[in-house]
Amino acid sequence: MIQSFLVALIAGIGHIDERLFGMTMMERPLVICTLVGLVYGDVKTGLILGAQIELLSMGVVGIGANAAPPDVILGGALSTALVLQSHTDPKLALALVMPIAAFAMATKYITYVPLNQILSQKSLEAAGRGDTKTMERNQWLGLFNYFIFPFLIALVAMLLGAPVFKSLVKFIPDWLTGGFALAAGILPALGFALLMQLTFTKKFAPYLFLGFILVAFFKLTNIGVAMVGAVIAALILLSNSSGVEGKTEDNEI
Structure with a gap:
């Protein structure tokens, strides 16, 4: 329970990093996964997974107003935590990170993004009236939304998903585990290739x-x-x- 809470806390703080602290790089998978590894007493595995997920996500960027990249903060935190908690092959985390990240991004657009759009509109109306107190309150409420929803998503996923994940891992055949291991080697290279496509x-x-x-x-x-x-x-x-x-x-x- 405490470990699940700490993982959720890491995911929540990662989402408000640049909005509150001025981008301390807390939101990067390398930092997120290392902190999750620290929670489970395996910093080395957390650091290795963080570096691999960092390579995978380096070329995943959002271009334009309607294009948003997968949420690698929740994806990295949850995939690393599930693998460390179930004591399975760490390479399985790389196969989990992008599906989890895509699901997390989908939940983002049906939870706190609409709420923050409402707060933004209210702030514009308050600015027209010169109501600075309402503007300040809405600013802090929006920041709170960016923290609390990822925190709750991660906490629910850890409390409900971890036991199910442990049970499923026992039934994964060796050939599928081998496929995950193969994907683990390809995905970081794919991420680096995507980055090179943008910068080369x-x-x-x-x-x-x-x-x-x-x-x-x-x-x-x-x-x-x-x-x-x-x-x-x-x-x-x-x-x-x-x-x-x-x-x-x-x-x-």
Whole structure:
């Protein structure tokens, strides 16, 4: 019960992070899943799952007013919690995260989003009257809605869904578990591919191939590649800054 409450609390706080605290990155799956792992006494698994779900969700973005990405905050928190609570293969979390995230996004648009739209309209009317107290109250009520509904959804899912999930896991055949394990390896790569589709240009192509060469031929780890990337970024920064200084000196002369 206490663990379910804490998971729900993490999910609720994750939803109000940027609206109240100024985006501390609490809403990112890497942080959410690590905190859930801390609740269940398995920070390592929570961190690993968070990193994989982070890769999966990096390229999942909402473009336009009517396009909203799946709710990876609830998806990451609940999938990690269900897997850790049932002591099943952690790779199963990656197969669960997107269905849960899509369901959470659907519930969002039938619960607190309509309520907050009403509050926004009331605030506009209050602004026309110069009623700042009503505007402030509606602001805090809207923030409360963003917290309480994800909190309740996560709490109900943990209290009602966890026992059912534990029972279902016992009947999952090995071939299906193997399929989940295969999907666990593909989904993060898919997320990274979606991100590259948004950001990849000819200008960055050499760095992509450099990373591939370092891993494929020189067997560098991710940390090693990251260090090489940091050195290259520092060299580019120094080169650009020296160029700006040179132009400034020429202008002064």
